[in-house]
Amino acid sequence: MPDTNNQFNLPVDELPRKWYNIAPDLPEPLPPPKDPPEGPSRVDMLPKFILKNCLGQEMSTDRWIDIPTGIRELFIQAGRPRPLMRALRLEKALKLPKTIRLYYKREDLSPTGSHKVNTALAQTYYAVKEGYSEVVTETGAGQWGSALSYAAALNDLKCRVFWTRAAYRWKPGRRTLMQLFGSDVFASPSKETKFGRELLKQNPQHVGSLGIAISEGIEDALNRDGSIYCLGSVLNHVLTHQTIIGLETIEQFKLADDEPTLLTGCFGGGSNLGGFVIPFAGEVLRKKRECSFLASQSEAAPNLVRGKYMYDHGDHAGLTPLLKMYSMGHDAELPEIWAEGIRYSSAAPLMSALRHHGLLDAVAYPVDEVHVFTQTRRFVQTEGFIPAPESSYGVCAAIDKALEFKQKGEEAVIGFNVSGHGFLDMQGFAKPLNLEW
Ligand SMILES: Cc1ncc(COP(=O)(O)O)c(C=O)c1O
Incomplete structure (x- = not known):
């Protein structure tokens, strides 16, 4: 190739x-x-x-x-399958050796701009x-x-x-x-x-x-x-519907003749990262491949990083049953951030189980979002389009990890999910990056 x-x-x-x-x-x-x-x-x-x-x-x-069949037809109408891209221009800008390669999945290409x-x-x-x-x-x-x-x-x-x-x-x-x-x-x-x-x-x-x-x-x-x-994240069936992302990606890595060693993405309730990594995690559990997984969060809602693995409600008023998940508490006060979609108290039970069993790492970035959007800007200026503020956390984690592997002289094939585009979110980038608004 x-x-x-x-x-x-x-x-x-x-x-x-x-x-x-x-x-x-x-x-x-x-x-x-x-x-x-x-x-x-x-x-x-x-x-x-x-x-x-x-x-x-x-x-x-x-x-x-x-x-x-009716849902497959709707998926096709919505433009699926979606491309897996090799981030060649970003790799060059980061001066990565050939032994560190970056790939990203384009869920931003959906009709309304996300997975x-x-x-x-x-x-x-x-x-x-x-x-x-x-x-x-x-x-x-x-x-x-x-x-x-x-x-x-x-x-x-x-x-x-x-x-x-x-x-x-x-x-x-x-x-x-x-x-x-x-x-x-x-x-x-x-x-x-x-x-x-x-x-x-x-x-x-x-x-x-x-x-x-x-x-x-x-x-x-x-x-x-x-x-x-209808709920847009957290529940098992939502994550299962989203596995279309990872199932396509498995086939696309075969086309690329490459094997990911680390997959990452942003994490609010867990549906985009879940959809991206669960098919790979299943293969890890069935001993068919080796791969690590990393959730990228905000310190505003670090449910996987600082939450407790416990039974909790999924909503503030306590109308849902108790689900076993990493949670900050269902009525926790969470500070405002521009990446509003990842400001959620709890992590999906399936992703919480993966974390509990040692298959999922997590990182949380500071609430000011300056580092996340600064790293994302390197992606914008090389790959040429604007991820959603939420998706930027996955972009940032991929870049940070690539630079860490470079410094340690380690090999890595990193995949990340660009869960959405940010074309309707400009103010969210302008403020933390001090651009005109
Ligand atoms: C583009 C995008 N990515 C990610 C998320 C976070 O949700 P989840 O963790 O369920 O993927 C949201 C939530 O609104 C979003 O809009």
Whole structure:
């Protein structure tokens, strides 16, 4: 393969036909969801706010799950498979030896600009099959809200989005995008729900959090006929839908005739990194390959780095069952950052299990984000496009690791997932980098 080839593309007919479920390959069964000691059973409520097909996948112990033809068609409509790129120009700028190579997966090329479209298309497809007319959700960065709005439009569903006020305020472009698709968008906490009204009473300018927006989305969906709640991260079925990323990447590394030794990406609830690495981690567990995995986080929400492995709710109000995960506490106050999408209290149970069993490392970068965006700027100026503020954490970790290996004289093949683009997030880069705004 000439060294100038920087693109590894799968033909459309090689788009995977099955998702990979890592649950049966884990060293121990995944701890099941539990009820808290008090209040109504949250476990019994699950079918009221998770689609039946998704709930089946949530509990499944089948290693492979068929992707329905209708969802494969939607994936193809959305531009899958997506390229794996060799970062030749970035390698040159970092003066890396040939023994350290960098590759990145382009999830930013999705119609709304992130990996979130993968599970949005699956969930809306199932929502139609199950007879719903409306989907309701939360969003942090605005990427999941955009993805679900897009998928709802394609599947002729109505859509309501509760968006953390912290990001709602400075991303009018994403708000318009969601509205163009036909969604109703509310700054969270909002006046639409009892929980939101209570929080607004305490503080009318409450900046919100993903945990609060999830509580609002669940409450809203439970109170509306024909409406079902959809979650954009954390849960097993979401990560399983996202394995389309890693399954494509395994085939693309074969095309590149190379083997990754380290895979990294940003980490909020864990869906993009999970989707990227879980198929590889499964092969590690089945002794078919060796590879390390690294989650890149912010000190604003370092759930894997400083959280405790414990049973906790996934939302602020405690409407979800208790899940065993690394968590900062479901009602933790998390400082605002520009990468709003990774400001979340807990790490997905599947990724928490990988960390617990020693397969997943994690790093957390300072809240001022200066180092992360400075490193990302090197990527922007060499590879030529703008990752999302969230994705920048994965870019930064890949660069930092490459430079560390160079200094130690070690070999490495590093893959990272560019989970989204930042074309609607300019202010987020301008402020920490002192650019004009
Ligand atoms: C582009 C992008 N990447 C990553 C994330 C973090 O979520 P997750 O850890 O589930 O991938 C978000 C969340 O909004 C996002 O918008």
